[in-house]
Amino acid sequence: MITHRSRISSKNEQLQIVLDSGEHHSVPIEDINSVMIESEKVQISSHVLQKLVLNGTVTFLCDRQHMPCGILLPLNVHSRQLKIINNQLSVKKPLNKRLWQQIVQQKIINQAECLRICGKEGHLDLYNLHKKVQSGDVTYIESQAAAKYFRLLYGDDFRRYNKRGYNNTDIINSALNYGYAILRGAIARTLVVYGFEPSLGIFHHNETNRFNLADDLIEPFRPVVDLFTFIHIKGDKFTSQHKQNLYGILNYEIMSANEKHSVIYSIERMVKSLTATYQNNCGQLNLPVICPLKTHTFE
Numbered sequence: 001m002i003t004h005r006s007r008i009s010s011k012n013e014q015l016q017i018v019l020d021s022g023e024h025h026s027v028p029i030e031d032i033n034s035v036m037i038e039s040e041k042v043q044i045s046s047h048v049l050q051k052l053v054l055n056g057t058v059t060f061l062c063d064r065q066h067m068p069c070g071i072l073l074p075l076n077v078h079s080r081q082l083k084i085i086n087n088q089l090s091v092k093k094p095l096n097k098r099l100w101q102q103i104v105q106q107k108i109i110n111q112a113e114c115l116r117i118c119g120k121e122g123h124l125d126l127y128n129l130h131k132k133v134q135s136g137d138v139t140y141i142e143s144q145a146a147a148k149y150f151r152l153l154y155g156d157d158f159r160r161y162n163k164r165g166y167n168n169t170d171i172i173n174s175a176l177n178y179g180y181a182i183l184r185g186a187i188a189r190t191l192v193v194y195g196f197e198p199s200l201g202i203f204h205h206n207e208t209n210r211f212n213l214a215d216d217l218i219e220p221f222r223p224v225v226d227l228f229t230f231i232h233i234k235g236d237k238f239t240s241q242h243k244q245n246l247y248g249i250l251n252y253e254i255m256s257a258n259e260k261h262s263v264i265y266s267i268e269r270m271v272k273s274l275t276a277t278y279q280n281n282c283g284q285l286n287l288p289v290i291c292p293l294k295t296h297t298f299e
Contacts, residue, residue: 001038002017002035002038002042003038003039003243005042006039006042006043008042008044008045009045009048010029013028013029013051014026014028014029015028015051029051029055032057033057033189034058034182034250035052035057035059037060037062038062038066039062040062049072053075054074056074056193057074057189058072058185058188059071059072066243067174067181068178071188073188073189073192074192083195084197084275085195087275087278087279088196088197089200091278094135095277096202097135099274099277100135100136100137100202101136101137103219103287104137104142106130106287106288107142107145107219108126108129108130108145109127109130109289110220110222110224110289110290111126111145111146111223111226112127113289113290114153114227114230115152117227117290117292118231120152120153121152122148122152123152125148126145126148126152129144129145129148130145136203142219146160153230154230158172160176161173162176162177162180171237171238172229174238175242175246176225176226176229178238178242178243178246179224179225179228179229179246179249180218182247182249182250183218183221183222183225183249184214186263186264187217187221187267187271188214190271191214191271194271194275196213196271196274198211198213198214199212199213200212200213202216202217217267217270217271221266221288224249224254224263224290225246227293228245228249232245232293233246248295250262250264251263251295251296252293252296253291253293253294253295254296255288256269256289257269257286260296261296263288263296266288269286270285270286272286273285
């Protein structure tokens with residue numbers, strides 16, 4: 001995450017960051033899965049951007065309110081991209097409806113677990129709602145659960161606003177929007193790397209949305225940001241320090257197929273499972289299960 005005036009270059013496959021103060025940082029490009037350029041006073045060459053894209057790194061750009069407003073993604077990095085896209089185009093509606101059912105069910109389960117971890121009442125009632133989700137969620141259980149969930153977690157007076165650039169004195173909504181943007185970008189990057197066309201969604205089909213599929217797959221991951229916001233985001237204003245802390249959300253621990261992994265790797269496992277499901281025209285998605293916040297460490 002780059003928050004100050006600086007110059008960014010590359011040398012010997014290392015990303016070189018030189019601050020105005022003279023402070024120098026060097027990071028292997030192959031180890032970078034994302035870069036957040038928050039400051040408008042960053043100088044970066046097209047050569048460096050090319051290096052990042054070829055590495056499969058997602059690069060976030062921010063607006064004047066220092067909120068993510070755009071991402072740079074790799075193109076044509078999958079050897080059989082046409083095959084993947086043809087699978088997306090030929091998928092039958094009943095399968096997509098079953099996949100959306102799985103996604104909504106796991107989102108509600110994770111929301112209930114978030115409430116439990118935070119010591120909030122009502123988590124059992126919320127958990128039981130996931131059993132009512134039908135194929136395609138035709139009875140809109142997801143929206144019913146969300147309405148209950150946010151009030152239980154943040155209080156009866158809380159109202160959810162998802163507009164980019166919303167007043168950063170609304171610290172909770174600002175934190176949620178920022179964290180969700182990071183997750184969305186990471187999922188979009190992984191979809192592209194695995195050959196998917198991210199505008200072809202499972203449930204979302206907005207013609208003006210480039211990332212319908214990412215907006216489908218983000219749903220069970222959202223409670224990770226909700227949990228982090230409840231525990232760590234305090235004060236009257238959403239600050240740079242809050243953003244720095246939230247940017248690390250991809251490295252937090254989450255359960256994936258009964259194994260502990262980082263959020264970013266759990267995203268990759270989920271996308272891999274989507275590849276197999278579309279290829280076989282059946283199957284279960286490998287969806288995340290949240291757990292108490294902890295930075296993932298490799299043993």
